[in-house]
Amino acid sequence: MKFVDEYRDPAAARQILSHITDLAEGHHYKFMEVCGGHTHTIYKHGIENVLPETVELVHGPGCPVCVIPMGRVDDAIAVAETPGVIFTSFGDMMRVPGGNGNLLEAKARGADVRMVYSPLDALRIAIANPDKQVVFFAVGFETTAPSTAVTVLKAMQKGVTNFSLFCNHVTIVPPLKAILESPDLRLDGFLGPGHVSTVIGNRPYRFVPQKYGLPLVTAGFEPLDILQAILMLLRQIDEGRCEVENQYTRAVPEHGNPKALEILNQVFELRPHFEWRGLGFISQSALKLREEFAPWDAELRFSVPGVRVADPKACQCGEVLKGVIKPWECKVFGTACTPETPIGTCMVSSEGACAAYYNYGRFTKHQTVPVELTRTPQPA
Amino acid sequence: MCLGIPGQVVEIIDPADHRATVDVDGVRREVNVGLVMGDAGGLNVGDWVLIHVGFAMTKIDEEEAASTLDFIKQLGSVYDDEIRDFSTEAPL
Ligand code: SF4
Numbered sequence: 001m002k003f004v005d006e007y008r009d010p011a012a013a014r015q016i017l018s019h020i021t022d023l024a025e026g027h028h029y030k031f032m033e034v035c036g037g038h039t040h041t042i043y044k045h046g047i048e049n050v051l052p053e054t055v056e057l058v059h060g061p062g063c064p065v066c067v068i069p070m071g072r073v074d075d076a077i078a079v080a081e082t083p084g085v086i087f088t089s090f091g092d093m094m095r096v097p098g099g100n101g102n103l104l105e106a107k108a109r110g111a112d113v114r115m116v117y118s119p120l121d122a123l124r125i126a127i128a129n130p131d132k133q134v135v136f137f138a139v140g141f142e143t144t145a146p147s148t149a150v151t152v153l154k155a156m157q158k159g160v161t162n163f164s165l166f167c168n169h170v171t172i173v174p175p176l177k178a179i180l181e182s183p184d185l186r187l188d189g190f191l192g193p194g195h196v197s198t199v200i201g202n203r204p205y206r207f208v209p210q211k212y213g214l215p216l217v218t219a220g221f222e223p224l225d226i227l228q229a230i231l232m233l234l235r236q237i238d239e240g241r242c243e244v245e246n247q248y249t250r251a252v253p254e255h256g257n258p259k260a261l262e263i264l265n266q267v268f269e270l271r272p273h274f275e276w277r278g279l280g281f282i283s284q285s286a287l288k289l290r291e292e293f294a295p296w297d298a299e300l301r302f303s304v305p306g307v308r309v310a311d312p313k314a315c316q317c318g319e320v321l322k323g324v325i326k327p328w329e330c331k332v333f334g335t336a337c338t339p340e341t342p343i344g345t346c347m348v349s350s351e352g353a354c355a356a357y358y359n360y361g362r363f364t365k366h367q368t369v370p371v372e373l374t375r376t377p378q379p380a
Numbered sequence: 381m382c383l384g385i386p387g388q389v390v391e392i393i394d395p396a397d398h399r400a401t402v403d404v405d406g407v408r409r410e411v412n413v414g415l416v417m418g419d420a421g422g423l424n425v426g427d428w429v430l431i432h433v434g435f436a437m438t439k440i441d442e443e444e445a446a447s448t449l450d451f452i453k454q455l456g457s458v459y460d461d462e463i464r465d466f467s468t469e470a471p472l
Contacts, residue, residue, distance in 0.1 A: 036383070037383045037451075041451070044454055090433070090465075091461065091465060092461075115465075115468075116468075117433065117434055117465040117466060117468055118411075118433045118434025118435070119433065119434070120412060120434050120435075121434070121468075140433075143384070143432045143437065144432055144433050146415060146435065146437070147412070147432060147433050147434065147435040147437075150412060150414060150415070150435065195383055195384045195430065195432070195437075198384070198430060198437055198438040199437060199438075221383075221448065221451045222447060222451060250440065250441070250443075250444040251430065251438060251440050251444055251448075253438070257415055257416070257437060257438060259414075259415050259416075259418050260415045260437065263415070350461065
């Protein structure tokens, strides 16, 4: 762990914080982070508590599990309960509630639902079970979509015909646009997501400064990364600049991963519309298989109900995902809705904002977490 | 899933089929490296990569790998789940 210290150096943090405080004086700035990992760093290290009152952080729709609507979970269950189907899913998705329970409950009722780590594992299950139909519940942003695309290409090359995809991949840019178009929220800039940008690079974010006049800085996950990215945003505002900057050059190449982008484009096309939990329908915000890959499309192979199910009345995930309210402002937060009995999706995935608040004991506005920007002694 | 987990390439099993063995914090598993093999310098044993759902998505240096691993470890359950999932072979 010889490398870690430099990203947690309290002296460096204090220095950045004093610059932030100077630059933010006399204003109130609201920055949105769009990545579940950032949400964690912010709570784990108590970054909200060390920032001056003039800088507020709000969380955006950065968790792909959190944005899948109830109706799609019900569709997944309908496919899973079709006789002769082995339904495969990432672990996180198995606990996401639909209108008709979750996938774990479907499994308890007798459906063959299996957790997989990788879409390739689902393909392997298909090859080993030629008399069954194996369906993979594909979710995720551009970080996981290329993996699914490669898997479909492999299924095609190997002539595996009993494998198909229930595709729910979403893209990161359209929800940012939806948030920027929403009248509910006034923002001053974005902390751009870290790992999604390793795939798409920084170019897709250029519309944020160009069309909406706001700065965006792609940030890493260490506390100093977040503080430095906030400082970069404030510097841009102070100097009258407005652009996309990359604080996380250690992992994010300017142009992303060209090979991954090429394969994404080869296998997928944009859906005209896709429903996002809490955000409603967003046009061109999700991926579906191109026509050449129709034999591997579970939505064409099985009868999928496709019914739209309204979110439970008590659930305010939409407002949380848009950054309009903080998790503790939701009426059921920490009472009816906990990680053990989630009502909304933001509590299911450990990457969700409600789960992050809950796990770090943030139940009210004033409840603080210990500030951990101190150097932990490292064994020599 | 969304957060990549860093691992070190310990063996290239089959370059044509993009298969390599990667070590994540002492746990080894086969991953697909097809999306990073064309990067500058190719992919070699000893290189560090960020892995999402069984695919190497980007090459990183050792320093970044250490700090990312440490970050994920602090998340507790996220790390435990990721390592548990990473070490599961597909139940056939
Ligand atoms: S507390 Fe539960 S219901 Fe309320 S916004 Fe969070 S996840 Fe949704």
